[in-house]
Amino acid sequence: MQDYVNELMEIVEAKNPAEPEFHQAAREVIESLSLVLERHPEYRTAKILERILEPERVLIFRVPWMDDQGEVHVNRGFRIEMNSAIGPYKGGLRFHPSVNLGILKFLAFEQVFKNSLTTLPMGGGKGGSDFDPKGKSDNEVMRFCQAFMSELFRHVGPNTDVPAGDIGVGGREIGYLFGQYKKLRNEFTGVLTGKGLNWGGSLIRPEATGYGAVYFAAEMLASRGESMEGKVCLVSGSGNVAQYTVEKILELGGKAVTLSDSSGYIYDEEGISREKLDFVMELKNQRRGRIREYAEAYPSAVYTPADANLGYNPLWDHKAQCAFPSATENEINEQDAKNLVRQGVYLISEGANMPTMPEGVDVFLNNGVMYGPGKAANAGGVAVSGLEMSQNSMRLPWSREEVDNHLRRIMKSIHKTCVDMAEQYGTPGNYVNGANIGGFLKVADAMLQQGLV
Numbered sequence: 001m002q003d004y005v006n007e008l009m010e011i012v013e014a015k016n017p018a019e020p021e022f023h024q025a026a027r028e029v030i031e032s033l034s035l036v037l038e039r040h041p042e043y044r045t046a047k048i049l050e051r052i053l054e055p056e057r058v059l060i061f062r063v064p065w066m067d068d069q070g071e072v073h074v075n076r077g078f079r080i081e082m083n084s085a086i087g088p089y090k091g092g093l094r095f096h097p098s099v100n101l102g103i104l105k106f107l108a109f110e111q112v113f114k115n116s117l118t119t120l121p122m123g124g125g126k127g128g129s130d131f132d133p134k135g136k137s138d139n140e141v142m143r144f145c146q147a148f149m150s151e152l153f154r155h156v157g158p159n160t161d162v163p164a165g166d167i168g169v170g171g172r173e174i175g176y177l178f179g180q181y182k183k184l185r186n187e188f189t190g191v192l193t194g195k196g197l198n199w200g201g202s203l204i205r206p207e208a209t210g211y212g213a214v215y216f217a218a219e220m221l222a223s224r225g226e227s228m229e230g231k232v233c234l235v236s237g238s239g240n241v242a243q244y245t246v247e248k249i250l251e252l253g254g255k256a257v258t259l260s261d262s263s264g265y266i267y268d269e270e271g272i273s274r275e276k277l278d279f280v281m282e283l284k285n286q287r288r289g290r291i292r293e294y295a296e297a298y299p300s301a302v303y304t305p306a307d308a309n310l311g312y313n314p315l316w317d318h319k320a321q322c323a324f325p326s327a328t329e330n331e332i333n334e335q336d337a338k339n340l341v342r343q344g345v346y347l348i349s350e351g352a353n354m355p356t357m358p359e360g361v362d363v364f365l366n367n368g369v370m371y372g373p374g375k376a377a378n379a380g381g382v383a384v385s386g387l388e389m390s391q392n393s394m395r396l397p398w399s400r401e402e403v404d405n406h407l408r409r410i411m412k413s414i415h416k417t418c419v420d421m422a423e424q425y426g427t428p429g430n431y432v433n434g435a436n437i438g439g440f441l442k443v444a445d446a447m448l449q450q451g452l453v
Contacts, residue, residue, distance in 0.1 A: 008049065008050070009027055024357075051447065052440075058078075059078065059155055063077045079152060081123075087115070090386070091126040095133050095167070104126045112443060114375040118383040118410055128166065129148060134168075149180040153180070163193075203403050211407060212381065214249055228253055234256075234323045234340075236327040237352065241326040250273075258318065260291060266292070270300040320344065324350075336360060337361075341367045350374035365430065370431070371431055
């Protein structure tokens, strides 16, 4: 079976050169699934994994737009429609200078398994642009979003592909994108999720990824007879996911002590209280400021600027029990993982997508850390996107309590699937294998039943 894994990876790397993030995601999944393929040769015969690794459709297009000074800019737009075996493509749009084909393919590939784990009928996709909304006026962002949707509208729809937000795409951007889609198609449908509450959005959607990551952590702790009460938590990032991770940690009795952005991080030993979190939300969501201002406002906090030459991130080198990486991919390297273990962290719940490098994952697994990979731990966001789709289809809004109860139930179900699949395939306690296997089986069986398409 190892020969098969190596041969398949050689094919993936040859067909997808210069896409290290996609290679990384593919290897992790392929190695986990070797356990399944030994028992189920029918998946190998039908080349199910080879088909899942190849996107059903890749769209690349130019996005010309004009800034406030009248200067023309040209960005590149993408949509990766990865797999639709169990439902319409579903996954976010990311606007960030780092966006390229390889990163979006890795995210779309992960999304296939994540969406499958939610139990909702959603396929996997991802998209975005190398446009940077940071520092742009509202009018510039609006013009870019309208130009972007002027091409994308041909390829999406409520029963085909339903994008959502991701890094750089929040409520403002979703609003502009939706308005342009509605104008071009002359129809009001649930084509995007993360919409405003008064025009088809769902309660709990902004909070869902962060809340879900903490619910997943609470389930992992409960499996050992523990709870979030009194746990010191390290959180990276300071955007949507990080903010609501801190909010739910507070609600469940824990204490978050860190937040970060690309400029550096703050460590507040006293803990980030509700009042301090409100400050962060206003700072990041309204003023779009930098996290260092937190330390200027609260003397209990220490601000440390980012140092790319350090070789590790000191945010992960503080005493704690739980860590919630909620910034971006590959933010925890091997040294960071060792520092976390040394500082007493024994639970990782990933709010970001693939934030831990493979060597770091090995450190966690070899040291018995309860490690919740992103495709399981952060599935709450897309789960509530799926619930938003359901509400749009019925044209009925659900209460905050209803949506939160659905979210908690879904995260509980995902945790159970991970535990059961890991146990069933001989690696008890390994949430990575459990998530990959649980997500794969539903998609693979659907593909077998639908024939060679």
